Amino acid sequence: MARLLYFASLREKINSEQELLELPQNVIRVDQLKDLLAQRGGRWSEAFSSGSGLLVSVNQQMANDQSSIQNADEIAFFPPVTGG
């Protein structure tokens, strides 16, 4: 199982903070996971469509669409950061 986390405006948009998800065998990169989540339709497809500007981290390190993922990873999606 992968642990998925959602933050800030994304969390509010899809009304979900985190979930455990068994990654299908054909989902081994971040962009494939985004496609899978977008297939949920509605606000999920809006949020995870290409060009949504979402950032991603894998195991608490910044990552990108091409990054490898596997079950047991902690994968977080969030909008551009605005701290400081």
Added chain:
Amino acid sequence: MYISVQTEDFDVAEVSRQLCGKRADIGAIVTFSGLVRDRSEAQNLLALELEHYPGMTEKALEAIARSAYDQWEIDDLAIIHRVGRLERCANIVLVVVISAHRKQAFEACEFLMDYLKTQAPFWKKEITRDGESWVDAKASDQQASERWNI
């Protein structure tokens, strides 16, 4: 190196004092503090709500701090970032850098803030009399971060 993500307020002078301790080789202390600012024309900001990614935030700040050590001759530094609800004029962030000479400390402090703003997973939501809205990331912050080429 002192890094903290906390709800509590901080005291700039106290953090600077603790960082220097009794060291006699420190010639410069540079501090930057960021405050909750009302950006609205109507002056109707009540507070900011600061969200972060516990665990990753601390790691990201440590990585930024290590880059600063690699680039500048600095002796120690502190980064404190508050989270949760922060009222108008409250402290949000503090960066303190100590060094033998001011130039190294000034530059490192500026770098730390530029990187923190674009690399550390914090998000601001503005709470006004009219409602709530997430703050958008600024292109100028991204440019400020990229100019260091690190």
